[in-house]
Amino acid sequence: MAKPQNSPITEHLxxxxxxxxxxxxxxxxxxxxxxxxxxxxxRILKVLSDGDGHSMGELADAVLLNHPTLTKMIDxxxxxxxxxxxxxxxxxxxxLMFISDRGKVLSKKLNSLAADQEEHIxxxxxxxxxxxxKRLLESLIDSSN
Amino acid sequence: MAKPQNSPITEHLxxxxxxxxxxxxxxxxxxxxxxxxxxxxxRILKVLSDGDGHSMGELADAVLLNHPTLTKMIDxxxxxxxxxxxxxxxxxxxxLMFISDRGKVLSKKLNSLAADQEEHIxxxxxxxxxxxxKRLLESLIDSSN
DNA sequence: CTTCAATCCTTGAACATTCAATATTTTCCA
DNA sequence: TGGAAAATATTGAATGTTCAAGGATTGAAG
Numbered sequence: 001m002a003k004p005q006n007s008p009i010t011e012h013l014x015x016x017x018x019x020x021x022x023x024x025x026x027x028x029x030x031x032x033x034x035x036x037x038x039x040x041x042x043r044i045l046k047v048l049s050d051g052d053g054h055s056m057g058e059l060a061d062a063v064l065l066n067h068p069t070l071t072k073m074i075d076x077x078x079x080x081x082x083x084x085x086x087x088x089x090x091x092x093x094x095x096l097m098f099i100s101d102r103g104k105v106l107s108k109k110l111n112s113l114a115a116d117q118e119e120h121i122x123x124x125x126x127x128x129x130x131x132x133x134k135r136l137l138e139s140l141i142d143s144s145n
Numbered sequence: 146m147a148k149p150q151n152s153p154i155t156e157h158l159x160x161x162x163x164x165x166x167x168x169x170x171x172x173x174x175x176x177x178x179x180x181x182x183x184x185x186x187x188r189i190l191k192v193l194s195d196g197d198g199h200s201m202g203e204l205a206d207a208v209l210l211n212h213p214t215l216t217k218m219i220d221x222x223x224x225x226x227x228x229x230x231x232x233x234x235x236x237x238x239x240x241l242m243f244i245s246d247r248g249k250v251l252s253k254k255l256n257s258l259a260a261d262q263e264e265h266i267x268x269x270x271x272x273x274x275x276x277x278x279k280r281l282l283e284s285l286i287d288s289s290n
Numbered sequence: 291c292t293t294c295a296a297t298c299c300t301t302g303a304a305c306a307t308t309c310a311a312t313a314t315t316t317t318c319c320a
Numbered sequence: 321t322g323g324a325a326a327a328t329a330t331t332g333a334a335t336g337t338t339c340a341a342g343g344a345t346t347g348a349a350g
Binding site for chain 1: 327328329330331
């Protein structure tokens, strides 16, 4: 009588994703720490870099943060004069976020640090695997909606 | 003179991983919430299911938690009598964690809920994509050490 | 054998996140 | 139009996580 074959946790997709995410994130954090900025703030600055105003809700979705968490992170970034709030004239429930000049300067530095990482991954992991992995992840995300 | 082409954040591997991880984790959380258990506790129970004693350090690595976070989560699980601590007789700095009978019962229910999810992913995302994605993730994790 | 460094886990304080509730504005429809 | 329902953002309390430090044990070097 065989024991019920329980697949080890390392075979679950959810686990592999968590593990890979954790590792890549850790590496990215390490680079961005040169500028003393958490990953989420890099994402926020990057999204706002288009110069358009983005509402909090939009931004929360884009940077993968819950609304209250984003509000408080934005509070810090406003204190650091990296971004600023403007009330949306078309819908006064909304707040539009903009990147400041100081934010733009920082954003560029961070982009370059992040690009370093992508480069490093390409080297150690391979061009082909990387693009294939990205493709599969995009498709997984799509299929989950 | 073209503007420096800044790749959108959605093209970064780090971002895609975070997004996919968030989504899959959200789905898993939803299922496990039927038993009122966070994903990390499922992982802990699953790892301990082999019946062997696992030290806190070992466990922290396996379930992707920092040591102090694990200590406090284990405190809660001990209160719920899902697991228990035993001082390692061979090295008294270490604590060995074991799963209780109650923990085993819960673990089985959780495994089945988690299996449901994997099944659901297989259906909507496809057999082939799933195994290919797992393969690539494993290889990414390997190449990051 | 003694001492010093390393390993392992836990603790307490600082910090961050989340949940539920709230305030404001807009939308919808009766 | 008027008023209820929905959408948006924030707040405060509860909760969880992290950082730095500490206590205990082991290993290793003199």
